Amino acid sequence: MEIAAGQSVFIFGPSGSGKTTLLGLLAGVLKASSGQVMALGRDLSKMSNSQRDHFRGSHVGYIFQMFNLIPYLTVEENIALPCRLDSERRHRLNGVPLHDAVRETASHLGIEALLHENVTNLSVGQQQRVAAARSLIGTPQLVIADEPTSSLDFDRRERFIKLLFENCRAARSTLIFVSHDRTLMPLFERCVSLPELNRAAQSL
Amino acid sequence: MILLSLAWHSLKNRRLTTGLTVVSIALSVALLVGVDLVRVGARDSFANTISQTDLIVGARGGSLTLLLYSVFHMGSATNNVSYQSYLHFKNHAAVEWTIPYSLGDSHRGFRVVGTTNDFYEHFHYHRDRKIEFAEGRMPDGIFDTVLGWDVAQALHYKIGDPIVVTHGISEGRGILQHDDKPFHVVGILARTATPVDRSVYVTLYGISAMHIDWADGGPPMPGEETPVSKITKDNLEIKQITAFLVRCKSRIDTLGLQREINTFEDEPLMAIIPGVALSELWNTIGYAEEALTVVTFFVLVVGLLGMLVSLYTSLNERRREMAILRAVGAGPRKVIFLLVLESGLLALAGTFLGVTGIYAVSALTQPLVEHRFGMFIPVTPPSTTGYVYICAVVVAGLLIGTVPAVKAYRNALADGLSIRV
Numbered sequence: 001m002e003i004a005a006g007q008s009v010f011i012f013g014p015s016g017s018g019k020t021t022l023l024g025l026l027a028g029v030l031k032a033s034s035g036q037v038m039a040l041g042r043d044l045s046k047m048s049n050s051q052r053d054h055f056r057g058s059h060v061g062y063i064f065q066m067f068n069l070i071p072y073l074t075v076e077e078n079i080a081l082p083c084r085l086d087s088e089r090r091h092r093l094n095g096v097p098l099h100d101a102v103r104e105t106a107s108h109l110g111i112e113a114l115l116h117e118n119v120t121n122l123s124v125g126q127q128q129r130v131a132a133a134r135s136l137i138g139t140p141q142l143v144i145a146d147e148p149t150s151s152l153d154f155d156r157r158e159r160f161i162k163l164l165f166e167n168c169r170a171a172r173s174t175l176i177f178v179s180h181d182r183t184l185m186p187l188f189e190r191c192v193s194l195p196e197l198n199r200a201a202q203s204l
Numbered sequence: 205m206i207l208l209s210l211a212w213h214s215l216k217n218r219r220l221t222t223g224l225t226v227v228s229i230a231l232s233v234a235l236l237v238g239v240d241l242v243r244v245g246a247r248d249s250f251a252n253t254i255s256q257t258d259l260i261v262g263a264r265g266g267s268l269t270l271l272l273y274s275v276f277h278m279g280s281a282t283n284n285v286s287y288q289s290y291l292h293f294k295n296h297a298a299v300e301w302t303i304p305y306s307l308g309d310s311h312r313g314f315r316v317v318g319t320t321n322d323f324y325e326h327f328h329y330h331r332d333r334k335i336e337f338a339e340g341r342m343p344d345g346i347f348d349t350v351l352g353w354d355v356a357q358a359l360h361y362k363i364g365d366p367i368v369v370t371h372g373i374s375e376g377r378g379i380l381q382h383d384d385k386p387f388h389v390v391g392i393l394a395r396t397a398t399p400v401d402r403s404v405y406v407t408l409y410g411i412s413a414m415h416i417d418w419a420d421g422g423p424p425m426p427g428e429e430t431p432v433s434k435i436t437k438d439n440l441e442i443k444q445i446t447a448f449l450v451r452c453k454s455r456i457d458t459l460g461l462q463r464e465i466n467t468f469e470d471e472p473l474m475a476i477i478p479g480v481a482l483s484e485l486w487n488t489i490g491y492a493e494e495a496l497t498v499v500t501f502f503v504l505v506v507g508l509l510g511m512l513v514s515l516y517t518s519l520n521e522r523r524r525e526m527a528i529l530r531a532v533g534a535g536p537r538k539v540i541f542l543l544v545l546e547s548g549l550l551a552l553a554g555t556f557l558g559v560t561g562i563y564a565v566s567a568l569t570q571p572l573v574e575h576r577f578g579m580f581i582p583v584t585p586p587s588t589t590g591y592v593y594i595c596a597v598v599v600a601g602l603l604i605g606t607v608p609a610v611k612a613y614r615n616a617l618a619d620g621l622s623i624r625v
Contacts, residue, residue: 029530050535057533064531067524072217073210082532084206089533134532 001197003190005040005141008165008175010185013194019178022194023146026176027060028052040141057086061135061173063145068131069119076102076115079133082140089138105133108167125156132164139171147179161187207538211545214525221514222550229554232507233597234562236500240590241566243493245581249330251482253398254449256328257303258458260481261285261293261465262447264472271481274305274447276399277315280373281307284444289471293450298457301326303449306411309382310373314355316404318411318445324350326451329398330580339363340391346409346435350391354401365389367404369414371423382414384429397574412440450475504597508604511550515543515608519615526616536613543609544602551601555594559586 003009013019024030025037025044031052032045040059044052056062061082069078079102083090093101106112109129114122122130128148135143145164149157161177161184168175177188185191215222254275262270263283272278294302303326306318324335324342340363343350351361361367367387371380387406395401413435417424452458458477465475526539534542566573567583574580586594 027531050537053530053533053535056531060533062531064528068528070210070525070528072213077213081206085529085538086533 001192003174003176005174006169006172008168008189009177010188010191011176011178011194012180012182012185012191013178014180017194017198019180019194020146023144023176023178026142027062027144028056054086054088057082058088058092058138059141061137061140061143063128063131063135063143063148065147066124066127066151068134069122069127071120073119074115075106075111075117075119075122075130078119078130079106079115079137082134083138086138089140092138101137102133105137105167106130108136108170109133109163124151125160128152128160129163132160132167136167136171136173139173141173143168143173143175145175145177147181148177149179149184150181157184158187207542207545210529211542211549214522214542215546215549218518221518225511225514225550226554226557228507228510229551229597229601230558230561232500232504233555233558233594234565235503236593236597237559237586237590238562238566239496239500240587240593241562241581241583243496244587246493247486248582249397249580250486251479252330253482254327254329254478255331255333256326256451257449257478258452258455259450259462259465259475260447260478261450261473261475264474267474267476267481268485270447270474270476271478271485273307274449275478275482277307277317277403281446283472284446285448285473286444286471287442289468289473290445290448292470293448293461293465296461298452298454298461300451300453302451303327304408304445305447305449306408306444307446308373309369309371309411309414311355311367311369311404312359313374314352314358314402314404315373316369316406316411318406318408320408323405327400327449329396329400333396335396335400336394338392338394340389343390343405343407343410345390346407346413346437346440347385347387347432348390348407349387349410350393350405351389352393352401352403352405353395355404356389356392361389361392363389363392369404369406371414380423385414385432395575397577397580408442408445409437409440412442416440504600507554508551508597508600511547511554511601512604512607515547515550515605516611519608519612522612523615526612530616536616539616540606540609540613543612544605547605547608548598548602551598551605554601555597559594 011019011022021030025032026039028044028047029052035045037044042055044055047055070081073081080098083093083098083101090098103112103115106115109132111126111129111133114126114130119127119130128151131148149160152160164175165187260270260274262274262281263285265282269279269282273281290302290304293299301322303322304319307315309316321342327335338353340350349367355361365388367389369382369387371382387410393400416430416435417428450461452461462475462477465473529539529542563583566581570581570583
């Protein structure tokens with residue numbers, strides 16, 4: 001399977017179909033025992049652990065299903081975290097001070113008013129937007145979202161996904177969105193069914 | 205830098221456990237450093253029970269025995285020194301001053317020491333401190349007596365009170381009382397925190413006067429006592445003393461004089477150097493100090509284990525946090541470093557708090573401790589051992605931090621980016 005740069009792809013599959021494993025491979029947390037994982041033109045399966053950690057830090061934004069935020073940091077500190085942990089990602093801000101970059105990203109997601117809030121005071125929807133802001137800061141080439149909307153209600157779901165789209169497009173990031181919820185399919189450029197993919201792989 | 209700020213925020217987030225851990229480490233460090241301070245203070249006070257004395261001279265016997273009865277007024281001498289021999293060395297060319305001691309009597313459990321005014325003029329303790337009078341004056345008459353501070357406090361004596369000396373060493377009233385020759389208090393010495401406080405001082409003449417009618421170690425028959433009014437310094441003869449302290453004109457003479465005394469042909473005498481004898485004595489009673497140190501080490505171990513437990517138990521609730529950190533690009537090594545940093549911060553904060561705390565406490569209580577326990581605790585920077593302890597605590601904190609860190613690393617590897625709540 002190949003995903004072109006800048007595309008937004010919806011991958012769906014029931015639980016147990018290997019979604020988390022696939023994302024783990026893409027994000028470079030897991031190492032492929034056979035086969036090849038190419039991301040942004042680099043072979044993740046040939047990198048060392050720390051190279052993959054570094055790759056993830058600088059090129060990948062990751063949104064979890066829930067509980068995305070570090071409870072003892074403020075919203076601003078949570079968003080700034082990837083840039084403070086990875087120097088390459090910070091350099092990609094093109095000289096914009098981190099503080100301003102955080103503010104700008106937050107304003108794109110409509111959460112600039114919350115910047116100094118404690119994350120524990122946020123609603124689930126707000127938390128997911130903060131998580132999206134964190135995954136988008138420093139324009140990573142790849143944004144991976146692992147069921148980010150499953151804890152949101154229908155209206156918020158669609159609004160969140162649209163926001164995510166807009167921001168990924170603006171940053172020219174590739175978006176890989178994983179869910180078991182097929183109702184979201186129509187929103188995406190491309191859809192991949194993981195069970196079908198698995199069957200195809202087995203029949204090869 | 206970011207990891208330091210993360211560690212700080214995370215510790216701040218767990219304020220209560222962090223606070224308790226820091227306090228428990230601080231308490232054990234304070235105990236450790238405090239014991240070290242007390243030990244230095246105790247050793248110092250002990251070694252300075254007597255100062256500026258080059259030699260202690262007594263009848264030949266054990267050097268420890270001589271030290272005990274002459275300085276600490278414990279135990280008793282097996283033999284005496286004749287007054288002629290004392291005068292011989294008192295007038296020796298190398299000798300600057302001497303203080304004679306005549307021991308063997310007591311007053312309600314406190315030792316009675318016969319001496320001369322040389323004692324009030326020359327006796328030094330704690331390096332350069334001299335005997336001072338809280339009240340009254342030096343003894344002048346035969347039946348004048350001066351009390352140590354503790355004696356006066358314990359027995360509620362004041363200037364002018366009569367006291368009766370007991371023959372021999374006994375607690376309370378003895379069988380043989382020198383009640384025919386009562387003494388009168390003329391002075392009370394200021395507190396010295398040495399055995400001086402627990403002694404009753406009379407003149408050598410006083411000692412002779414008490415025993416004037418005694419023959420062959422027995423008291424005179426009732427009614428045969430010489431009345432006090434008939435005793436004058438002229439009809440008293442000082443025959444012997446128990447020991448004497450010697451100060452040489454130059455320290456170089458000390459060893460030569462010691463040899464001369466030890467080989468004195470007229471009488472079997474022995475001279476000891478107080479510093480050497482005191483440190484020998486300290487070494488024999490120093491076990492208590494070691495036991496104390498061992499106990500404080502265990503307290504410290506408990507404090508550090510408390511930190512280990514609190515960090516380790518917090519890991520499960522922090523698995524989510526670790527997964528997030530990994531997702532934003534922190535490698536397992538950074539996760540390990542973060543946790544080691546946290547325990548390092550805890551140990552550092554605890555050590556700092558403990559050390560400053562114990563110094564504040566000892567500075568504040570210094571006068572009280574000196575007054576109550578007679579021990580001067582020097583508020584000086586920690587000894588080398590103190591610094592070793594402090595560094596050891598921080599290093600131990602870092603080492604202990606690796607245990608939860610390795611656990612977190614394993615968790616991080618096993619969990620990957622899946623979040624287990």
